[in-house]
Amino acid sequence: MGMKMDIELIDKNGLRIDGRKPEELRPIKIEAGVLKRADGSAYVEWGKNKILAAVYGPREAHPRHLQKSNKAIVQVRYNMAPFSVGDRKRPGPDRRSVEISKITSEALEHVVMTELFPRSSIDVFIEVLQANAGTRCAGLTAASVALADAGIPMKDLVVGVASGKVDDVVVLDLGKEEDNYGQADVPMGYIPRTGEIVLLQMDGDMTQEELFKAMEMSMDAAKYIYGLQKEALRKRYEMIAREETEEIEGVQ
Amino acid sequence: MNKEKGEVVLPGDEIATSEEYIAGAGTYEEDGKIISSQVGTVEYNDDELIVSTKPLNPVVEIERGDIVLGVVTMVRDTMVVIDIKKVEGKDREIAGDTSGTIHVSKASQAYVKDLKKEFKIGDYVRAKVIQAKPSVQLTTGYPEYGVVKALCSKCRGPMVRKGTMVYCPNCERTETRKISSMYGKMRDI
Numbered sequence: 264m265g266m267k268m269d270i271e272l273i274d275k276n277g278l279r280i281d282g283r284k285p286e287e288l289r290p291i292k293i294e295a296g297v298l299k300r301a302d303g304s305a306y307v308e309w310g311k312n313k314i315l316a317a318v319y320g321p322r323e324a325h326p327r328h329l330q331k332s333n334k335a336i337v338q339v340r341y342n343m344a345p346f347s348v349g350d351r352k353r354p355g356p357d358r359r360s361v362e363i364s365k366i367t368s369e370a371l372e373h374v375v376m377t378e379l380f381p382r383s384s385i386d387v388f389i390e391v392l393q394a395n396a397g398t399r400c401a402g403l404t405a406a407s408v409a410l411a412d413a414g415i416p417m418k419d420l421v422v423g424v425a426s427g428k429v430d431d432v433v434v435l436d437l438g439k440e441e442d443n444y445g446q447a448d449v450p451m452g453y454i455p456r457t458g459e460i461v462l463l464q465m466d467g468d469m470t471q472e473e474l475f476k477a478m479e480m481s482m483d484a485a486k487y488i489y490g491l492q493k494e495a496l497r498k499r500y501e502m503i504a505r506e507e508t509e510e511i512e513g514v515q
Numbered sequence: 516m517n518k519e520k521g522e523v524v525l526p527g528d529e530i531a532t533s534e535e536y537i538a539g540a541g542t543y544e545e546d547g548k549i550i551s552s553q554v555g556t557v558e559y560n561d562d563e564l565i566v567s568t569k570p571l572n573p574v575v576e577i578e579r580g581d582i583v584l585g586v587v588t589m590v591r592d593t594m595v596v597i598d599i600k601k602v603e604g605k606d607r608e609i610a611g612d613t614s615g616t617i618h619v620s621k622a623s624q625a626y627v628k629d630l631k632k633e634f635k636i637g638d639y640v641r642a643k644v645i646q647a648k649p650s651v652q653l654t655t656g657y658p659e660y661g662v663v664k665a666l667c668s669k670c671r672g673p674m675v676r677k678g679t680m681v682y683c684p685n686c687e688r689t690e691t692r693k694i695s696s697m698y699g700k701m702r703d704i
Binding site: 302321322381411415417419420454457496501504507 | 553571573
């Protein structure tokens with residue numbers, strides 16, 4: 264949250280700096296199964312964000328002391344490429360990426376049926392190729408598609424979306440300028456079917472009413488993104504299912 | 516509205532209701548609904564009234580009857596411990612515990628007096644799974660199973676087959692092994 268208040272984030276017509284309405288998302292594109300060697304993968308383009316997620320496992324957890332005797336662990340690595348932001352990002356984990364890895368892991372652990380794979384580890388890699396605010400939400404969205412693509416049993420898909428407050432207006436899906444100079448940013452992890460919230464953070468401050476309004480906006484947007492996630496998986500697997508049945512019929 | 520047989524379902528998709536069916540593999544029950552837990556195709560068993568989903572990208576777990584490839588990690592008087600690296604015909608990594616054991620009684624068709632003469636640490640072994648739970652038990656009691664690549668115990672170099680023995684061209688040593696008929700013919704190692 265920067266303090267440069269001289270730029271106008273919302274214009275006279277109530278439109279935002281990139282021309283969106285307050286409750287409008289940036290354009291989102293999701294593709295499943297983009298990496299051949301990974302067990303599951305997904306690619307998400309969310310406005311100017313470009314994010315790749317890969318999933319490996321369940322496989323034997325290393326180091327051994329991390330293993331849980333009754334369930335699998337979900338290990339997440341969120342990483343930003345050095346070229347993902349304007350100034351070069353110093354490579355390697357930093358405080359921010361360690362935090363995002365932790366919260367993403369906790370959000371995913373809520374849906375993955377970890378009790379089916381004791382002593383195993385499910386490894387999720389989130390690589391941010393290009394960042395423009397809201398990467399943790401886009402990363403979580405990508406990771407859950409990649410997990411489903413890897414055939415890992417899970418209760419549902421998780422959607423990540425952010426909302427916040429800019430120039431005293433509650434808006435959905437903050438862009439880079441809004442994130443930097445706005446008043447609050449509220450990323451959320453949400454399961455639209457059950458209404459469960461698996462991740463909620465707030466940077467900046469807003470009143471209780473504003474927070475509820477922001478969360479409401481995120482929930483509505485999550486339903487739409489959930490549809491995109493399912494569409495991406497369907498697109499990939501309906502083709503595979505068709506090929507498989509054709510093969511079986513061919514043998515007969 | 517129930518899903519049709521063979522339809523592709525995703526995690527979180529409702530398939531049927533619990534009044535009609537029992538939740539089988541790849542599904543779970545919540546609030547009277549049967550919901551898919553994986554990407555798969557729907558399968559109905561109308562005799563036992565079970566719905567399940569067949570995964571389209573299955574996780575690899577060791578099952579009874581699988582043929583596996585692994586490396587010897589320990590040799591005891593009564594058993595050999597194998598670290599299973601691969602299930603034949605499956606490209607994915609194995610989920611969960613990957614160690615398996617071969618008991619002396621299951622090591623060979625013939626009577627085995629000393630297991631240390633049949634297996635040595637570092638040997639590559641092809642074996643069949645005869646028990647998957649609670650622990651993985653393997654057998655090499657058929658001609659096609661046994662050591663597929665042996666390492667010389669002196670120089671650790673690869674050994675070549677010479678009749679029923681293995682020979683190290685480097686140290687000119689001959690050693691005994693429970694040799695598989697596939698010795699030296701496996702492409703994967």
